[in-house]
Amino acid sequence: MRRTRQVTILSVAAAAGVSKSTVSRVMNDTPNVDPQIVIRVRDAAARLGYRPSGTAQNLSRGRTGIVGVLVPDLANPLFATILKGISAEAELDGYRTLVADANEQPDAELRHLNELARQSDGLILCGPRMSMPDLASLAELDVPIVVVNRRPAGNLFPSVTVDSREAVADLCRHLDALGHTHLCYLSGPPHAAADGERWSALKSSVRSRTKLTRVAAGAMLDDGHAAAEAALATGATCLIGFNDLVALGAVARLQELGITVPDQISVAGFDDIVYARFTSPGLTTVAMPMTEFGQEAWRLLSPYLHGRKTRRTRTLSATLIIRGSTGLRQNSGARPGPAA
Amino acid sequence: MRRTRQVTILSVAAAAGVSKSTVSRVMNDTPNVDPQIVIRVRDAAARLGYRPSGTAQNLSRGRTGIVGVLVPDLANPLFATILKGISAEAELDGYRTLVADANEQPDAELRHLNELARQSDGLILCGPRMSMPDLASLAELDVPIVVVNRRPAGNLFPSVTVDSREAVADLCRHLDALGHTHLCYLSGPPHAAADGERWSALKSSVRSRTKLTRVAAGAMLDDGHAAAEAALATGATCLIGFNDLVALGAVARLQELGITVPDQISVAGFDDIVYARFTSPGLTTVAMPMTEFGQEAWRLLSPYLHGRKTRRTRTLSATLIIRGSTGLRQNSGARPGPAA
């Protein structure tokens, strides 16, 4: 039933000639313990190689010091970075992160969260793809929950979201100034809330003379790569990816087709993942405040964990970053040319 | 001391008119329980919204179902991907991953591991940067440990490593055939075991007529970006990054300087992160079997968790992937030209 005989607090107590409580006090740096005894206990503990059982502490203390984090895809640098931010911030407060990667499968999320909830003091959901009813059902878990990057969740749980509208408007102005009057949006996973937001931000920002179409893509490099040709076929002079991965995937495909960016066609994305800056041309993108996401998420969750009420929403803002992938509209539409 | 009154197994037992034991049996799908009772219990549990306390189960069962994973940097897609692999594989066995990001600080690792160990059944260290003595000291934690991507650890703990020598030899042959006789290695973090391995693999693979120099870089995009000029100054006709991030960072810097890759200078990397394929030119690289890393790590750890002995080492092999970033050596050395 149990594994190898452990060094329990009791053995240390015996070895040091004191009671369990005293050992516990020493191990937890409780003040008002005889310095002599502290030494004796520390000594015994070290000699025996005593390491308190986290599990037992958890049960006794009624908390685990663990926060569960759900992400749609760890391989997406956006989420890896947000996770990194959360983990860094949580660590400062002595918490650790238990991660679950839903693999972009909305159905898997609920299952994961149920599991996570049983081991953690609180939950942070990053860009959850699950349905609103499912999301709402999480209230029953009776655990502090914070949602990152899914706006409509704001009414249900404290959440940190981003307002991209201003930045998208900037993007549209930028493209308009470059002469682009036909934009094609490479849309994201249907269940990603960000997809709807970005699309409607675009719709409400484009000039009336500008044509805006959309082509289904996804959330990953391959999705953009695969969707590029269809997007090209719309005759658009600028492609806008659901996120940077999609945009970069599209750029790669365009280059394979011998179409140069931005000379023959412009491309823009969302997120500003680190690669956006380092590819060539650099990717024009609507930057998400990734590090802040993690920080703010923790700031929202942290008081909540200690039973205190917390503000329900924190809205960050996105910013347009102009790089080389968007340029003057060429006269004719882009057409495959000789390989680059 | 405790938080909101919980629905315990006792309340369910009362509501269903049975004993705790029976409820426990039902919740754990133990056979030999009266179907009638199963229903009654399930009902009561659902009605009360009973969710067994993971912590209590952990203590009672003597296991947590958690495996601690240490990575040097979550923002590095190599580690994010390895983590994803581990997490996927572990999940199949009902385990979850508790992550710790050491932020490329070797000193932080030990502290993290001590913490992780108290909450988990086993530990997986990804490319640990800590010193060998520190690594050795982990044996005292008395917890199953598997090390990924740090060769010399093979004697201490079961580990999954990669043998890059063959692939590096391929790379050297490839570069030699292209006429490169002066290579410059942009080295990684001093404490990364992979750095030493890659450097010595290069040293032992280059033709005698080939000059091999090294310039300090690091593990991230910025490091490569920053080191590019120094590397250029060595007069090398091919830059080899410690990893793909460094290589891509260097490419970005070169392009800023108006130097085209591979026309004026070639660049290669290690890992084959997903961006290596999608940048232009595609990056020639020594590909690590990333997904396999995670799988094999789990395969090594899993039996270990159940008390069974496990084989000590699994060596995967790297493979050379040739893409557009390496080309024929140009006549003169690369020099900054007009911006691309």
Add this chain to the structure above:
DNA sequence: GTGAAAGCGCTAACAT
């Protein structure tokens, strides 16, 4: 097939 009772290893009143 079901219940009673003894833990799992620790913390935290409470008493001294």
Add this chain to the structure above:
DNA sequence: ATGTTAGCGCTTTCAC
């Protein structure tokens, strides 16, 4: 300042 005692919420023998 230290020891005693009663849990934390579950699992698991061991009787019935």
